[in-house]
Amino acid sequence: MGKIIKVGIVGSGLMGYRRAEAISATRGSRLVAVTDIDIKKAEALAQKHQAQVEKDWRSLAKRKDVDVVIISVPNKFLAPIAIEALQNGKHLLCEKPFGRNVAEAKKIIAAALKYKRLVKVGFNHRFHAAIIKAKEIFDRGGIGKIMFIRGRYGQGGRKGMEHEWRFSKDMSGGGELLDQGVHLIDLCRFFAGEFNEVFGAVETKFWKAKVEDNAFMILKNKAVTASLHVSATQWKNLFSFEIFGDKGFLTIDGKGGSYGKETLMFGKRKPEFGVPGMKTFEFGRDTSWEEEWGNFLKALNKKAKIVGTSKDGLRANQIVEAIYVSSKSKKSIRL
Structure with a gap:
């Protein structure tokens, strides 16, 4: 030892x-x-x-x-x-x-x-059992080449949430985009590599705060488009991450606890199309x-x-900052 x-x-x-x-x-x-x-x-x-x-x-x-x-x-x-x-x-x-x-x-x-x-x-989140299994399936060619990713991550909120440090611009640096958004951004990079263009909109829909409670994002590279939404006005905790390839798909729902049972659905497109072959995996407690x-x-x-890595953390922050710029300018931003 x-x-x-x-x-x-x-x-x-x-x-x-x-x-x-x-x-x-x-x-x-x-x-x-x-x-x-x-x-x-x-x-x-x-x-x-x-x-x-x-x-x-x-x-x-x-x-x-x-x-x-x-x-x-x-x-x-x-x-x-x-x-x-x-x-x-x-x-x-x-x-x-x-x-x-x-x-x-x-x-x-x-x-x-x-x-x-x-x-x-x-x-x-990279270490959630469903993510690990999905990465194994993807790495062995199970869904072919990724075409697009769709991710949603939302929390139900709680009384007085607007007074917590995460809703202070000085304490947090940003709102829901910087809090839960970096997880979705990181997972997109984990599966699809680097992105070179982003477009986004950040909005304060409900909570009386100087940071966003909702963020909508599109990330693009040569092969993949990712559509993401993070929200502090979901009212019921939600985690959903979907990866669609030219040969099949992977859908991850929940991550245990209040987010619901963690599951992975692996769908395989048939040569004749129609209803795909599907297999669902269920996972127990969060071991991430x-x-x-x-x-x-x-x-x-x-x-x-x-x-x-620290590079992954830096890159997530770079994408977040580009989305803030995009939201303000209403233009896509090259990275």
Whole structure:
């Protein structure tokens, strides 16, 4: 058995909790320290995983026994924490989005190169069982060449949501496009490669906020067109991701919990057309957090490449910024 990777978590909210659970469930890693501005949250998380509480993120980043820092904080604070942690020789797992904008993402990447540390961006959707199975089917030619992708991601909302940090331009950098939109954008790139043209519209339909609660996007490259919609006015949580090839299709619905049972339908076009041959796969509990952490552990031990790199985080932010420009100018934007 190799070296135990020791981890510190900055941010003891829902994301920090999920990351801690994944660390404890995975051989070869151990949570040693946590911190949060809400000390009671930090104490509760630390107690559950036999970790220590640090008074602030700076003291956590300076700990000699921490190899990796996981940053699960509001977007505004990600870049400064990341850069200082890198200066202290730590590898990073940063929750998406990768900073509030392209400029912040580039600063983190520059620091990682300077201090020769690994940085992973938290794109756990790549590790959902349905996505993994869909990628396997696609990679072996199951649906042929992709023609178009259709994605929808929406949340039901909650009372007072407009007062949360995600609806603050200063704290978040953007609204629903930057929050859930980056996941759909990343999945499109995961299956179809780079996109070189985008068109979009961002709107504030319902919530009284200075950021968007809905975003509509078209991403294009030479072969594929992707049509995406993310919404904070869905009223019922929804995740749907469909990939259509010239020989068949893949439809992913749900991702567990309030988003409904996670399923994958694989449809195969018949030579004579008509009703396609179809097979449905159903999946149990969400294991994406453990799978994602396992990938990063392997990368740290030089046994795998990172899936969900800093480049992926930067590219998602670049596409997001282009969509904001497109919405304002009402023109398509070349990347």
